[in-house]
Amino acid sequence: MNQTPSDPTPASGARPIGVAVLGMGNVGAEVVRILAENADDLRARVGAPVELRGVAVRDLTRPRKISQELLTDDAAALVARADVDIVVELMGGIDPARELIRAALESGKSVVTANKALLAEYTGELATAAAEAKVDLYFEAAVAGAIPVVRPLMQSLAGDTVERVAGIVNGTTNFILSAMDETGAAYADTLAEAGRLGYAEADPTADVEGYDAAAKAAILASIAFHTRVTAADVFREGISTVTAADLVAAKKFDCTVKLLSICERVHDADGRQRVSARVYPALIPLSHPLATVNGAFNAVVVEADNAGRLMFYGQGAGGSPTASAVLGDMVMAARNKVHGGRGPLESTYASLPIAPIDDVPTRYYISMKVADRPGVLAQVAGEFTKRAVSIAAVRQEGAGEDARLIVVTHRAPDRAQSECVAALEDMDAVIKVSSVLRLEGTDD
Template identity: 75%
Template sequence: MTSKPIGVAVLGLGNVGSEVVRILTENAEDFEARIGAPLEIRGIAVRRVDCDRGVPAELLTDDPAELVGRDDVDIVVEVLGGIDIPRKLVLSALEKGKSVITANKALLAEYTGELADAAEKSRADLYFEAAVAGAIPVVRPLMQSLAGDRVNKVAGIVNGTTNFILSAMDETGADYAETLAEAGRLGYAEADPTADVEGYDAASKAAILASIAFHTRVTAGDVYREGISKITSDDLETAKSLDCTIKLLAICERIVTPKGKERISARVYPALVPLNHPLASVNGAFNAVVVEAEAAGRLMFYGQGAGGAPTASAVLGDLVMAARNKFYGGRGPLESKYAKLKVAPMGDILTRYYVSMQVADKPGVLATVAAEFSKRDVSISTVRQQGSGDGARLVVVTHLAADSALSDTVASLEQLDVVVHVASVLRLEGTTV
């Protein structure tokens, strides 16, 4: 006897939506065996229905609200992108008691609380594994596998476009503009790459990871953010001389203030990473996330962070979980927000700095520069001078200090007569000194 089908609505038929529909169709028998009931696509919402989409025309609709509201739809898969329209559709689905699977990190980073409240009120499921790192399973391990542990830090490379650009710059010696153009030609960068290269995409993902790991609602606006557009080939060459590379990192961690208050930090920026650190070897468009927990220790998740098929894999994993809950009467994990920790300002975070500056080539320059660091109790770890004459460049790497003190030091350096120009300011991660 065949069980009653579970109805699925798919919102969006781009790279991810197309792969979701294809895999569901081609592996229908396997999905039925895994779930206990068949999955049936009730409709697919697209902007235009008057073109060949490679799916039965009768499934297509340009009215997603009507599709979401249908009585024969049990689960909604949202892969539209954007915020305003998906927000309304997802809220509508949840309020009607329909489970939702979304890959929309921007939506979740802004409205996780609102969506989670709607899901809890109607006893619906909200799954979003695909919103953070494509095929890499990191959301579910944080929510379930590590639910009995205390997570202290989550850090990683969560944007494939920026990792491809930095890896290519490191390998070829090409500059940023040239490498970005190549990334666009190869399909790794969007026509407007701002969300990726300026760190907005990674910040949305950091907000989601911090919310889950630390049982606290964190939005994208809480995340300190810097992008990679100012990284130069000289920076990468200097990084090599320091046995480092440069990666755009998303870092979420627990900290304790000097007054003994527990806080969390969520930040995204390009940083020097020692070559012996596990994230240093993550190249190309791949992603990786390192989780540090008290009992489990250090865990690393690595794989394809974007793309139609990899992201569809994560979406379908969520779909199977939601469908099983529909069939057996269970529920997925609810939002955990009991900790209500405050997000610390970036100035309170202990970091290390790499500062590259063009300086006058004359006696006393180093002493003058070092004095500015000393005034703010910032200890210098390494100093290197490269070139001479008008091309003299001084590179300073500091020990750990409050980010506010380091920022003030850099501002003061720019006012010195002996400093022609502060060319680059980067942080150094993956060390403790």
């Protein structure tokens, strides 16, 4: 029987699919291991043998559990090989990964990458190159490790309208905040413990200041709202200013604190739609599904018009979980090579404008040290009234030098909320604004 592109099962003698892996850190090493150990299963799933052609590494002298013949320090030459059909990029960073991926795509090779920083800046460029070459660009592993989020947004919900994507997409910060909540320890002590346990990098800035989560938010927003969003479009705040006192206070409001990545379709009064993408630590009610996501786990909640609320939960980082997502993409790309098909392309038809954080309706939690004298609460409330920000709850704690006010607002434009905070900082009755967090996951 003649083989055609529509045949569900290729001929047993189908040409092998050659794979090149760029980078052999924790994820790369796991990808190489799984390729070797699951060769028979992968062949059955793809419809052709999947063969590792080589692995590009920086240091050839470092001992590795792989044949030395497969290793090279010339990534460009490996990408250019005629017997390579799929390039798996796991190097990280912008350069030279960007040039290598472009070279692979332009030469007709499909690419699988977990490089969130690169995709958050150059998805458009790389997607265009893939479209022009009629090859695949897959990146499930770039967001939330093993959790399948990208493919459901691109395929399963392609016929629906996504309104909101919100989640915990950074395991390091979630571990830190969970530990602070459980033990009452200070941020600095918990960060140090995260480093000792291997959850935090030697330089944790990308995680704790929200850069990693912002890159992932840009990718999710681009897919969910058919609009090209970059990391520069994402409003970002990290967790370094969150205190143990904040977590204690949150419990009194039946809340906890999480670093959230939020991508939202904003509907203006005139019917105009815009996209909001933001990352910040926020209070969420204990009844919210994200409140119970603890430790280094990740979770993403998607809200769509017809599907309703969907939640994806699991391990968001680590060698094996991330390698699982990489291999899933690789199998899809390999099947397409065998059958002559292609995966879904980038969709940016909506081209919605980005809503600045000032225009986004939010709620605020504000903790302040105040003078212990009559009339202070009225003065504080007056600043909110001037800016049409309604107060939902007030808690007074301590006395004398320890007097403190905690104010929780109703929803109002972020600009008005931040102006209230600035006014409070200038008041004689307010000794110090100790903490400002947003409140998410409520309908108020």
